[in-house]
Amino acid sequence: MQSLNKMFADLEFMNECGDKETICTFSDPDGVRSGKSGWSFGESQFDTQNNDAALACLKECGFTEEEIRGVVSQTVDVAPFAERLKTNADIIERYDIAQLSHCLNSAMNVITEHGLPIENPNGILALADYVNQYGSIGPGFIKWLGGLKRTVIGSDILNFKLQNTKYGKERPADCKRRYNNLLKVVREATAT
16 A cells, blocks of 8 residues: 555645646636635645745745735736746745645644544545645634544545535535545555
C-alpha cells in the first residue's frame, strides 16, 4: 500500500488541479472575476485572494508587489505570467509540498489532541482534504466529529460538508466529486 503522503498528494492533484499543464498557469476557480476565490496556481491551486502562502510564493518567484496586487484583484492579464511560473516550477513545488504536509499534520494533530478514532486512510485523507479546502478544522466540526461516538469514516466528513458548510450546500456535486476521488485514490493505492 502507498504511504499516506503519496495518497494525499494524488488526491489533491485530482481534486485541485487534474492536469499537469495547469500547475504553472493561473486559473479562476470561481469562473468569475472578483468572486470569493482569486486566481489560483500550483498543484494545490493556491488561492491568491485567500492564502498568504500564495503571495509569498509569487514574491519568491520574482513577482513585484504591483504585479501581485493585480493578480489578487484580478485586474491584470495573467497570461504573460505563465512563463515566469514555469521558470519557477521548483519554488511552486516546494510550496505545494509544504501545503500538503500542513494539511496532513493539521488533520493528525486534531485527531491526536481530541482522541478521535478515525478510519485509516479514508477518514484521515478526508479530514486533510477538508483542511486544504477550508483552511482549518474549527471547534464546531471537532465537536460534531466527537459527537459521533464511533470511528469517524470518510463519508462522515462528506456529510458534514454537505449539511454544515455553505460550500457543501451550494455545491454538493463538487463535494461528492472530491469524495469519489478519495475513494478512487485509496482503491488504487491498496490494489498495488
